[in-house]
Amino acid sequence: MATIITKEQQEKEKMVTLVSSDSEKFVVEQKVAEKSHVIKMVMNCCGIESPIPVRRVKGDILKSILEYCEKHSKGEAQEVMEKWDKEYMDKAEKDLVFFHDLMLASHFLHIQELVDLIAVTFAGMLKMKSPEEIRQKFNINNDLTKEQEEHIMTTFGWAFQPI
Amino acid sequence: MNSEDDHDQDWSCDEEPLLLEQGVRRDWSCLPRLAVNFIYRQLNAIDHTQFRSVCMEWRGHTKKREKIPLVILADFNQDGTLKGLSLFDIIRKEAIVCLHRATFLPVRHDYYLGASHGWIFTGQIVVHEECDYPFESHRVLRINLNNPITGSLIILPLLGPETKLGGRVYLLGRPDDLEVYLTVIYYVANEKGADVHFIRYEKGWPDVQWTTFSLEVKPCDVVACFEGALLCLL
Numbered sequence: 584m585a586t587i588i589t590k591e592q593q594e595k596e597k598m599v600t601l602v603s604s605d606s607e608k609f610v611v612e613q614k615v616a617e618k619s620h621v622i623k624m625v626m627n628c629c630g631i632e633s634p635i636p637v638r639r640v641k642g643d644i645l646k647s648i649l650e651y652c653e654k655h656s657k658g659e660a661q662e663v664m665e666k667w668d669k670e671y672m673d674k675a676e677k678d679l680v681f682f683h684d685l686m687l688a689s690h691f692l693h694i695q696e697l698v699d700l701i702a703v704t705f706a707g708m709l710k711m712k713s714p715e716e717i718r719q720k721f722n723i724n725n726d727l728t729k730e731q732e733e734h735i736m737t738t739f740g741w742a743f744q745p746i
Numbered sequence: 747m748n749s750e751d752d753h754d755q756d757w758s759c760d761e762e763p764l765l766l767e768q769g770v771r772r773d774w775s776c777l778p779r780l781a782v783n784f785i786y787r788q789l790n791a792i793d794h795t796q797f798r799s800v801c802m803e804w805r806g807h808t809k810k811r812e813k814i815p816l817v818i819l820a821d822f823n824q825d826g827t828l829k830g831l832s833l834f835d836i837i838r839k840e841a842i843v844c845l846h847r848a849t850f851l852p853v854r855h856d857y858y859l860g861a862s863h864g865w866i867f868t869g870q871i872v873v874h875e876e877c878d879y880p881f882e883s884h885r886v887l888r889i890n891l892n893n894p895i896t897g898s899l900i901i902l903p904l905l906g907p908e909t910k911l912g913g914r915v916y917l918l919g920r921p922d923d924l925e926v927y928l929t930v931i932y933y934v935a936n937e938k939g940a941d942v943h944f945i946r947y948e949k950g951w952p953d954v955q956w957t958t959f960s961l962e963v964k965p966c967d968v969v970a971c972f973e974g975a976l977l978c979l980l
Contacts, residue, residue, distance in 0.1 A: 706785050709793060713897075722774065
């Protein structure tokens with residue numbers, strides 16, 4: 584005799600608990616968590632009954648990432664998503680520490696759409712900036728040798744060929 | 747989560763970069779190789795170069811771009827001078843509009859004289875007050891070499907006074923020597939044939955003058971520089 588599963592139970596079974604590095608718990612739908620290729624693999628092999636630790640991602644970052652995944656699992660119109668993504672990135676790029684961690688976490692959790700979105704946003708932050716301006720904005724030391732710097736700046740013969 | 751270790755190959759530096767606390771400085775030079783790869787593919791030719799020039803890590807994680815020439819897009823005023831200048835990146839399929847302001851603001855009312863070796867050449871008629879030429883010949887041609895990637899600008903000694911407009915600039919010599927030593931040719935057709943002006947320009951040696959010779963036969967439009975010689979098809 585087949586077991587009767589109520590709709591409520593079905594919904595409940597689709598929920599998964601994720602635990603951040605600082606022990607914050609997040610209960611999300613399986614399809615939301617599946618946006619991360621890494622979590623999807625873990626769910627496939629270990630199931631969703633017990634909480635899944637996401638040890639390398641802190642609570643505030645995981646929360647933001649799950650917010651992204653949830654929005655992107657709804658299948659809304661492209662225009663709506665683009666607008667939402669833009670607002671999401673506008674907010675994220677204001678805090679460089681947060682943006683940095685979000686970038687690393689999206690790579691670590693392997694969420695391709697978010698990786699691409701962050702790459703485009705980061706590239707936008709680099710556009711029309713000299714190497715020195717970029718170093719100042721992101722606090723990066725210039726460890727190139729003088730020869731390397733000169734070489735980069737003097738080998739652009741290909742840019743415009745004689746006609 | 748045992749699969750964690752499998753993904754360590756994606757990290758270039760810190761083993762546990764995501765556990766950093768708020769307030770701890772993030773090391774932007776230590777981004778995962780994959781992240782750098784995704785980012786640099788979003789950059790046009792000039793931004794890509796600037797990106798690779800930031801630090802060793804970013805440079806090490808990125809490849810040189812394919813050497814596909816940029817297309818020069820120019821808009822002209824009614825008098826034939828430049829109204830606007832931008833470049834088109836064929837790989838990214840995007841126009842690079844905002845070039846170095848310091849280099850390109852002065853170019854706006856110049857005449858376009860060609861491009862090669864990664865440099866763009868423009869000319870400007872200036873009134874040269876200090877020279878001994880007759881009054882009507884005070885107008886001389888000033889040729890500028892602009893490098894839109896480095897932002898370098900070389901202003902050549904004045905050429906005049908009878909120099910015609912509508913010619914083309916050619917360079918002799920290796921591109922990477924340009925800032926130190928270069929030979930510039932300004933070739934312009936006239937009624938009978940063509941005038942060829944050339945100068946061996948060295949940085950920090952401003953007294954050097956242009957030399958001019960004329961071709962009695964009118965060449966075709968086909969003019970090129972090859973291995974240190976100016977070639978004209980007669």
